[in-house]
Every structure is written in structure tokens, then in C-alpha cells.
Amino acid sequence: MTRLVIWYGELTTPRRLAMRGASLAAAPGLWLLVFLVMPLTAMVAVAFATRGTYGEVVWTLSTGNFRRLAGFGVLGWSADYLLILGRSCWVALVTTVLSLLLAYPLAFFIAARPRRTRYLWLAAVIIPFCTNLVVRTYAWMLLLSSQFPLARLAAAAGLIDPGSALYPSPAAVYVGMVGSFLPFAVLPLYTSVERLNWSVVEAAQDLYASRLRVFLQAILPQTLPGLTVAVILTFIPAMGAFVVPDLLGGARYMLVGNLIQQQFGSSRDWPFGSAVSLGLMLLTLAGLFTMRRRAATGETA
Amino acid sequence: MSGRLPRWVTLPAMAALALLYVPMLAVAVVSVNASRHGFAWRGFTLAWYARLLGDRSVLEAAWNTVVLATASTAVATVLGTALAVGMSRYPWPRWLRAALDFTVYLPVVTPDIIFAVALVIAFGILRAVSGVFNMGMTTMIIAHITFQIAFVALVVQSRLATIGRAVEEAARDLYADSGTLLRRVMLPLMMPGIAAGAMLAFTLSLDDFVISFFTAGPESTTLPILIYASVRRGVTPEIHALSTLIFLATVLLVLGLERLTTLAKE
The missing domain is CATH 1.10.3720.10 (MetI-like)
Structure with a gap:
């Protein structure tokens, strides 16, 4: 026996309600996931990688970029x-x-x-x-x-x-x-x-x-x-x-x-x-x- | 509002308006000056405007700008509206609602250059994986849609909040099915919010430079990118004419939209 609910005047089931809500929010939600959340996550990940000789991203975990931002370079500390x-x-x-x-x-x-x-x-x-x-x-x-x-x-x-x-x-x-x-x-x-x-x-x-x-x-x-x-x-x-x-x-x-x-x-x-x-x-x-x-x-x- | 304002209020107000308009006025004056080098007045001319209309790269950039704004606004309005209805009219688990809220607010509270950079990285990864997503019109449209969705969703959501749910409930009580409810009740009530969201999305797209600049390819120049590039190269009188035309187009757009909204209210 499925549970029936009254949702703002409509007699329905929680399952149907969830399906309908998801059908509305799925496309924009997926869009934001792929083109907003994932890019920002990728950016955070890349921040911990290093630069290769030709400007490519080398996936070695390092905090060197943040140390550099804080001023610790190869030539000693600078506040630039x-x-x-x-x-x-x-x-x-x-x-x-x-x-x-x-x-x-x-x-x-x-x-x-x-x-x-x-x-x-x-x-x-x-x-x-x-x-x-x-x-x-x-x-x-x-x-x-x-x-x-x-x-x-x-x-x-x-x-x-x-x-x-x-x-x-x-x-x-x-x-x-x-x-x-x-x-x-x-x-x-x-x-x-x-x-x-x-x-x-x-x-x-x-x-x-x-x-x-x-x-x-x-x-x-x-x-x-x-x-x-x-x-x-x-x-x-x-x-x-x-x-x-x-x-x-x-x-x-x-x-x-x-x-x-x-x-x-x-x-x-x-x-x-x-x-x-x-x-x-x-x-x-x-x-x-x-x-x-x-x-x-x-x-x- | 009562009485007249003291001078220490009106003077800064006038200064603020001057700050907004004097530079554009200077560009407009220079744009009809016949002198090619320097700004000494050599008589009135529309030659720069005529030359502008014969310039293929300018016309192409103008076309790209309009296509970009129209296409991205159309998609973002549909997706943003669906998101707003989906988010505010259904019983989501609390964590999911919080996550969605957070995602929608992200573009509002982060500087646009961060999104531009994140998308450059994402498109780079996608390109390496799939071979598509070369920088160009498509990547620019995707980028614009992404930040527009959030703004459309926020505007439509606030409209939904003012509508309230009593109307919906009444319609259901009168045996309206979901289709009828959407077509005859909800959409007409939501229309002002959807229209306002679409207008905001459209102006955001026209206003944007940074995101387009980062995600554009060599063949997808828009007007702002064109102006930026020529400012760096050295300005020609045509750029003054182009800037003036963009400004006049904005004036017409704003006054036209304002006219429309007052008509809609009456």
C-alpha cells in the first residue's frame, strides 16, 4: 500500500512528487554540476599541481603555488x-x-x-x-x-x-x-x-x-x-x-x-x-x- | 518624500551623475570630430560611422555579440525557471536543498574572473578527454548560460515567494490537473518574474567582458573583445564611433524595456 499525501491541494504520493521535482531540477542541476561545481573543483585541484616545462599541468601534489603566493620563491622571500x-x-x-x-x-x-x-x-x-x-x-x-x-x-x-x-x-x-x-x-x-x-x-x-x-x-x-x-x-x-x-x-x-x-x-x-x-x-x-x-x-x- | 534637498545632498548627487556621463560624452563628441589625429575640433563628420559600417570584422563582432546574448538568454531562462520551480515547490531533503541554494548563490558572490579561469581549466580538461570543446562560440555560450542560470533562478524564486501557494491549492481544489495548473495559473503569474530574469540575463551577457575574453576562440570576437584589443593596439576614430553606437544602443534598450514594463503594469 503506497502512502498518499496531500501536497497543496493535490492527492499524490511522495514518489510521484519527488519524480516531478527531479524532472524540473535535473537538467539545470546537472548543468550547474558540470559547468560550475566541477570547474571550480578542478581549479582547486590544479592549484595543488605544478607547471611543466611547456606550460602543461603536471599532476604532482604540491603546495608550492601557495608558498610562492606567500612570497617564498627560489630567490628567497619577497612581498610582491x-x-x-x-x-x-x-x-x-x-x-x-x-x-x-x-x-x-x-x-x-x-x-x-x-x-x-x-x-x-x-x-x-x-x-x-x-x-x-x-x-x-x-x-x-x-x-x-x-x-x-x-x-x-x-x-x-x-x-x-x-x-x-x-x-x-x-x-x-x-x-x-x-x-x-x-x-x-x-x-x-x-x-x-x-x-x-x-x-x-x-x-x-x-x-x-x-x-x-x-x-x-x-x-x-x-x-x-x-x-x-x-x-x-x-x-x-x-x-x-x-x-x-x-x-x-x-x-x-x-x-x-x-x-x-x-x-x-x-x-x-x-x-x-x-x-x-x-x-x-x-x-x-x-x-x-x-x-x-x-x-x-x-x-x- | 518631503521638501527640498539641502545642497550638500544635491551637489554630490550631481557629481555622481557627472562621473557616469562626462566620459561617455567626451567619446561621443570625439566620434563626430573630423580630425584623425588629436582631438582639436576640425568640424562635424559622420565619416567614422560610415567607415565602421563597411568594416567586416566589426559587423561580425556585432553579430556574435547579439547571437551570444540571445542564445544564452534563451537557454538560461528556461533552465533557470525550471530550477526555481523545482527548488521551491517540492519537498527536497534538507542537505540537497542546502547544496542547491549554495550552488545558485556561488556566481553571485564570487568575482567573475574566478569563473572564467575555472571554465578555462574545465574546457581544457574536457578538450583533452573528448577532443571537442575547442574555444569558440559554443564555449562562450556555455559559459554565459552558466552564470545566467543562477540570476534567473534567484529572480524567479523571489517572484514565486510573493505568489504564495494559496492560488495553487485553490486551483487543485477546483480539479485542475498539473498541465492546466502550469499553463493557466502558474505561468501567467510567474511571467513578470521570468521576463525580469530574462532581461537581467540578457544585460549581464551584453555587459560581460571577462568571461567572454577568457573563453573566446580566435574566430569568436565580440564587440567588447574587439574594443579591448584595439585599445591595446592604439585607438582609431572608428572605435569612438563604435563606443558611441554601443552606448546609444544601451540607452534605447533601457528606455525601451522601461516603457515595456510600465505598459505591462497598466
Whole structure:
């Protein structure tokens, strides 16, 4: 006797239910297994292999790639790779903070537009969000090039040599990164700001709270869901950024994305590239985790 | 929202918009400048645009970009929707549900370059084992589908959560069989979520450079790869025209989709 169950109004058996669920989830599940889980597993495995003479993967178990990443090379210890990792974290953090500092005012500005024209202002943020990153980064290269007023101004102020461009430079990387990832911060913040309960803000103002306290205690807690998404959407792509540092940073301001590309491109060292990718993945997760804890403790403080 | 905003809010807001638009504006202005070298204004011209339309490699890259985005979105929308329904409407064992949830969130919380690299390795292994999976259009489409599935599934899942299960139960009580339930009840209710997921997948594909760059072959250049390559070689005025056209196409796409969604709401 098979057991019958009532599953949301349908009289069926657990077996039939499982079959139907599996028939829906099997194809996409299998796809993700083959092209997502297995590749990532392969990457972890390759990170413990070594590079052969011709750039092939030699399957000998070794932790040499991680030792190399930590700076222990054949010529003794050097901080080169750790410096790149640290710099990537720092650039991603600064990019996230700067993007948020600009995204909050913009989100409030859009939310304050009259209902009729608000969607146009919102579209003004969605359009760069949807424009390809290479196109937008190239636009920055053009704007920072030697013949445009910005570079001339900097040259006149004595910051750079006359006739040279403002890139490659660390400053160009920051500008390009904020310009690229700003829309990712604005859109989630806007959805939170739009739903803001203004009576709480007005109550805080009535009780003579300073502007900072109004923001920290009346606005920030209410926009926390949007803020969390904004941080995730800016920090993660900023950690793995490759196009912006490649085009605007040059070889002297390398980030981890460029290091990975180098290993899979010209150096042809897949094992070391995999180890670096694994390091990037762990750093990203660690960064998100600390920021989440910060946000959680900041909320109760 | 009450009253007018103070200047210390509007000024940074304007600065943010300037940061987003001034570079693109500069490209657009340069793209209609007659001067071939340097940016001194030599008069208005559309010559670069005309030359662009005669360039076979550009047209081919544009075609590849559209094919890639359309094909991957079509497959990912079907698979992502099936995954969302399968995951949220059936009683899975807890470990399996946790594993599926984790897999779906993976592409959202890891930098795209890691996926690109993992897929390069996977395609390399598959190529060595089977002889197929040479880098090209197929590998690029597979790569795009893989990260799109997760985003479609997440969007459709949130739609399913808002629909709730009461409607389903009501339909069953009124003797709807599974086919009728799907066609007449669930699909119409899910449509906004499916459409939003498909739009997101499409823009993600158009937006992507890194994953395409790593998984592309020599004959499957897309527009972003073409621009990247020519920026490294030295820019020609045609690239300005091409960038401007891509930007204008994005503007039309966004405004068009927004128009559609407001019409759908009314």
C-alpha cells in the first residue's frame, strides 16, 4: 500500500512528487554540476599541481603555488604577490566606500524627484549599469588622455609632466573603479531609500539630533538591506577587477585580476593562476564576512 | 518624500551623475570630430560611422555579440525557471536543498574572473578527454548560460515567494490537473518574474567582458573583445564611433524595456 499525501491541494504520493521535482531540477542541476561545481573543483585541484616545462599541468601534489603566493620563491622571500593581494583588498575597500558616499546622495536625489520624471532619473543610473565595462573604461582613458583639459590642468598645476596623460596611475584606477561600480551601489540603495519611513527621520530632527545622528540612527538602520546589497555588488566585482586596472593602472599598479590573467595568458602557469584565484576567492569571502559583522555590530552600537 | 534637498545632498548627487556621463560624452563628441589625429575640433563628420559600417570584422563582432546574448538568454531562462520551480515547490531533503541554494548563490558572490579561469581549466580538461570543446562560440555560450542560470533562478524564486501557494491549492481544489495548473495559473503569474530574469540575463551577457575574453576562440570576437584589443593596439576614430553606437544602443534598450514594463503594469 503506497502512502498518499496531500501536497497543496493535490492527492499524490511522495514518489510521484519527488519524480516531478527531479524532472524540473535535473537538467539545470546537472548543468550547474558540470559547468560550475566541477570547474571550480578542478581549479582547486590544479592549484595543488605544478607547471611543466611547456606550460602543461603536471599532476604532482604540491603546495608550492601557495608558498610562492606567500612570497617564498627560489630567490628567497619577497612581498610582491602579497603586496598585490593587499593592494586589491585596499582598492576594493576604497572603491566601495567612495561609491557609497556618492550613491547615498544620488539615491536620495532620485527619490526626491516628482513621480512623473523619477523613472527618467532612475534610467540615468541604469544606462551606465548596462553599458559594457570596456566601453566605459575606454571612455575614462580618453577623458584622462593628454589632450583633454583634465590632464592639461594637472600639468599646469605641476602634478604630472606636460604632455603626458593622467593614466596609468593609481588615481586613474580609483576614478575608473568608482565610475564603473557606482551604479551597482545606487540601485539597491535607491530601493531602500524609496521605502524610507520619513516620520522616524522627522522625529529625530524634532528631538534636535545632529545631522550625523539623524543619518546614523534614523536613516542608516532603515536602509541597511539596500546597503548590504550595495556593498556586495560593489566589493565583489571590485576585488576581481581586471579591465579597469589593466587599462588605467598599467604594470606598476597591478591588481590580483591582472595577476590571474597573466598566469593564464603570457606566463601559461595554470597551477599558480589557480592558486591565486583560490586566494582571491577566500579574500572576497573573508572581506564580505568582516563587513557583515561590522554592519551587524554597528547596528546595535 | 518631503521638501527640498539641502545642497550638500544635491551637489554630490550631481557629481555622481557627472562621473557616469562626462566620459561617455567626451567619446561621443570625439566620434563626430573630423580630425584623425588629436582631438582639436576640425568640424562635424559622420565619416567614422560610415567607415565602421563597411568594416567586416566589426559587423561580425556585432553579430556574435547579439547571437551570444540571445542564445544564452534563451537557454538560461528556461533552465533557470525550471530550477526555481523545482527548488521551491517540492519537498527536497534538507542537505540537497542546502547544496542547491549554495550552488545558485556561488556566481553571485564570487568575482567573475574566478569563473572564467575555472571554465578555462574545465574546457581544457574536457578538450583533452573528448577532443571537442575547442574555444569558440559554443564555449562562450556555455559559459554565459552558466552564470545566467543562477540570476534567473534567484529572480524567479523571489517572484514565486510573493505568489504564495494559496492560488495553487485553490486551483487543485477546483480539479485542475498539473498541465492546466502550469499553463493557466502558474505561468501567467510567474511571467513578470521570468521576463525580469530574462532581461537581467540578457544585460549581464551584453555587459560581460571577462568571461567572454577568457573563453573566446580566435574566430569568436565580440564587440567588447574587439574594443579591448584595439585599445591595446592604439585607438582609431572608428572605435569612438563604435563606443558611441554601443552606448546609444544601451540607452534605447533601457528606455525601451522601461516603457515595456510600465505598459505591462497598466
